Amino acid sequence: MEANGIIERHDGPGLKRARRLAAAGVAGIAILVFVNEPAPFGAADAVASVMMPEALPSQPIATYRWTPEMAGDLLAEIAAAEGEGLDPAPYAGEAMRRELALTGGSALLDRMADDAALKLARDYLQGRVADRAAFDWHIERKDVDLNQLAIALRRAAEAGQMRPWLRSLLPQDSRYAALRDALAATPASDSAGRDRLRANMERWRWLPRDLGDDHIFVNVPSYTLDLVEDGKAISTYTVVVGKPATPTPQMTMAASSVVVNPSWTVPASIIRSSNLRPGRKGYQFVAAGGGRYVVRQPPGPGNALGRIKIDMPNAHAIYLHDTPAKAYFDKPSRAYSHGCIRVQHIDRLAEEIVRLDNGRTGDLERGLAGRSTTTVKLSTGRPVWLVYFTAETGPDGKVMVLEDPYNRDTRLIARLNGPTQLASR
Numbered sequence: 308m309e310a311n312g313i314i315e316r317h318d319g320p321g322l323k324r325a326r327r328l329a330a331a332g333v334a335g336i337a338i339l340v341f342v343n344e345p346a347p348f349g350a351a352d353a354v355a356s357v358m359m360p361e362a363l364p365s366q367p368i369a370t371y372r373w374t375p376e377m378a379g380d381l382l383a384e385i386a387a388a389e390g391e392g393l394d395p396a397p398y399a400g401e402a403m404r405r406e407l408a409l410t411g412g413s414a415l416l417d418r419m420a421d422d423a424a425l426k427l428a429r430d431y432l433q434g435r436v437a438d439r440a441a442f443d444w445h446i447e448r449k450d451v452d453l454n455q456l457a458i459a460l461r462r463a464a465e466a467g468q469m470r471p472w473l474r475s476l477l478p479q480d481s482r483y484a485a486l487r488d489a490l491a492a493t494p495a496s497d498s499a500g501r502d503r504l505r506a507n508m509e510r511w512r513w514l515p516r517d518l519g520d521d522h523i524f525v526n527v528p529s530y531t532l533d534l535v536e537d538g539k540a541i542s543t544y545t546v547v548v549g550k551p552a553t554p555t556p557q558m559t560m561a562a563s564s565v566v567v568n569p570s571w572t573v574p575a576s577i578i579r580s581s582n583l584r585p586g587r588k589g590y591q592f593v594a595a596g597g598g599r600y601v602v603r604q605p606p607g608p609g610n611a612l613g614r615i616k617i618d619m620p621n622a623h624a625i626y627l628h629d630t631p632a633k634a635y636f637d638k639p640s641r642a643y644s645h646g647c648i649r650v651q652h653i654d655r656l657a658e659e660i661v662r663l664d665n666g667r668t669g670d671l672e673r674g675l676a677g678r679s680t681t682t683v684k685l686s687t688g689r690p691v692w693l694v695y696f697t698a699e700t701g702p703d704g705k706v707m708v709l710e711d712p713y714n715r716d717t718r719l720i721a722r723l724n725g726p727t728q729l730a731s732r
Contacts, residue, residue, distance in 0.1 A: 373420040380469045392505030398423040431476040434512035436722045445558040450515045482700045483511040489706040506719045507698045522690040528697045528709040530641040547641040547649040554713050557695050560621040561688025565657045567674030567681040568606040569616040615653045629653045642712040
């Protein structure tokens, strides 16, 4: 249920100094998890062998033969790729099957199997669509080393663990599993519904496999923000996101401080689009040399950032912030900002974040009681994920279909279905 704009999921975990990643390591979680654990191949250890180069030998790949049993396992997984929303055709399974039936094993089969297995492993691990920036996706994968993929493949083959290893590369998040189940339950005749699910499964493959126990998760198409602690969403906030002309980029960074009564330095793009000029009431124009100037809006009731800004340094100048334009929170579709995330009742969110960080909310309370700018630094950065999923798991565990405010699903499906080259070593 929603009360005062906040959907409470369960009680907070109490005061504690949570273990979190610093901003520089937001996307490197899996490497930390698997340090010094180069165990024999199994579903979990296989991921470590791809994601943590230190656990692998660095010698060149040894030549090995694909036995009929190994080839059969690979062919079975190629067929299963359809259940992961991937077209099996690019992995040349039928050609491999014919060669296997004709020869029982050959140098040609070895090459075909090598290429297909590497391509399938790569697509499972990081998605089939390589040009993610074309979808305004700027989340880098620091938990992947593709140079080690062929070595890990060899180890899996030698251990007789080809299928478990390949499947361990897929997202293990329950939300991905829910999409997989929904795809299996959607009839082939519903191509649009299947395509929507496939697009969102691909986006999950783009993400790092571990988002961290404590983080902030903003899904643009749902217009909501989840505050996650110990792996569970403890509260959900209504948000306004970027409008289609100025979309919110998909990215990750770390919330580093809460700024009360902030000033706003107007981005150059907004200055141009709004035709701001010196003398306009409420704005300060500061000369920056060379005939240029910086435009700032001082703190106050009309400030575009409202009373609170949650700062998370990034190259796109994206913040979580308050707004004086409260009416937009009541709209069902809430894509109206210049790209930043406007949060309803952000004072509640700020209090939660500070309390979970160090338990001391006095500076925040004093700042809100006054009018001067006050910065409350967090002792550890809390990862913030800005993502784009047009299908997600609802409170009942079932998949809900959301709107596509930036019209990205059709283009993504076209790329997902496009020609694919097999991997080469």
